[in-house]
Amino acid sequence: MSYHHLQRVVVRMLYDPAFVTQIFADPATALRDEDLTDQERRWLVEVDRRAYAVDPLRRARTLAALIEEFPVSVHHLVQQTGHAALLDAFFSSAYFHTCIQQRGSLAAAFSGYVLSDDLHRRSPGLGFAPVVQIETAMARLRRQRSSPEATAPSACHLLRLAPTVVFMPAPMGTLAHYQAALDVLRSDADGLMAAALKSSTLLAPQEVQGHEWLLIVWHQDHEGATIELLPEALGHLLAATPAPRPALVTTICALGADVHEANEIIDDLVADGVLYAGGTDA
């Protein structure tokens, strides 16, 4: 299967001129971590190196797809750093190269890059991690299209969050900020993508005390997600998953409900597709 590794190296070269330069200067060193034969390394540099760069818009096209999924994250990155070039630099980052070589998800790699320590060291004070986490969760759900096969709840199964939902804690006010920011970008006369790249308009999220619980739910019927702000008690319950049903009943009762009410709450969450019963692992 070596040809797959070789082809992935080609993809990386098509996106990253700096990588091309490294390979043409010293293929053995530049490709020391790749499972390639000497012959395959030679093939890479027998090509006219200019052939790797005939499509100057390749990065821009791919970046456009990422901005569509991460508009608020991108906007905050551009706004807070003042460097739109940081977006382009993603394609020279280890996140991008590892993603391609390991057949990963570009959205996940981009999220990792935007949240990376390296980026935050270069631009101290960045404060938009919660919105990146929201958009990352939505990107993940968009790719998780099928619902789990439901099994009847029973005491011997763990109840866990369905793969069509993401539950996350966030600083207080995150959801309101995110939705307001998205509304502003979507209503921009130049379109969402152009708006995301403008270094203006939005206030950065404020650091506040306290937290809120968010539930992001993917709706397959209209291929979209909704974000719900959960009551504190429900947040505590979902934070306790995965867990056996009796343990969740105990958790709910500790919050003030009786056993009957606790079971009803759990049944409702199962019926709504938030929880499902399955698996026996911890």
Added chain:
Amino acid sequence: MGFFERLASVPYLGLGISTEYGAIHSHGALDPLLVHTQHPEYVAFLEVGVEVSRGLDDVACQWAHRGLPTTYHFLDLNLDEPEDLEQRWIEEAQAIAARLKPAWFCGDAGLWHFGQRERGHMLLLPPICTDASARAQAGGIAHLREATGYEVFPENPPGQVFLGELHLLEYFARVIEYADTGFLLDCAHLAIYQRLKGYAPLHGLDSFPLERVIEMHVAGGTLRDHEGFSWIDDDHSLHVLHDTWTIFTHVVERAPHLRAVVFECERQALDAVRPGFRRLRHCLDQVQFGAPRR
């Protein structure tokens, strides 16, 4: 049953055009149904480029609804990656095929997307031309054929970076032999490859199994320059390269089982591409096809 026995049930389609999702919305683009009505001799069938995630556009749906002939050209399958032939994709492709009722499946045997099939992952690169890769492509073709019940004809992709020890034609000769199937020869893509590698347009065709060529593509291309490196952009523009015509006219006279020719001009106006249609029609009228016409 071997390919040449199965060939008896592969219909003759003649001359057609290709389309992909939303192509008709390009300014001045061909309306396949209109051209079919006015010039059935130019557009007898429609090759529908399909990304499963996007489905079929109105043009493809209307064409299929009228029961007109189609082929299914995949735009989202890496044949040489077994993990890419996931069950869900196959089922969705089958559902689309049930609407199109294509004569066969076909598509570039290259890298349509890196990683998994996700937004932003789309590209098209040629395969690595080695024997191991050819065997993997053949495995994917056989898998898709068995899963869908349709013949699957690989196409030589375009590109500017070709790696491997095999000439592209030798590579695809092995692919179709290992898969025991037919071939979709894209004359424009081959012209790009031959020029890039410094070969004459017909280099390697004398030893290629032309009896397995079932379909051919002809399309325009544009000569471009990048820092002194000249290359051909396979942009389906008006100008069909001389080398592309050379390859087409050579093969059309020597491919006894040719069933279909596609003029890839989906974003052009009819008046602009009429000379190309005339030339293709003339060529096809001069040769004998090996299959019964329907």
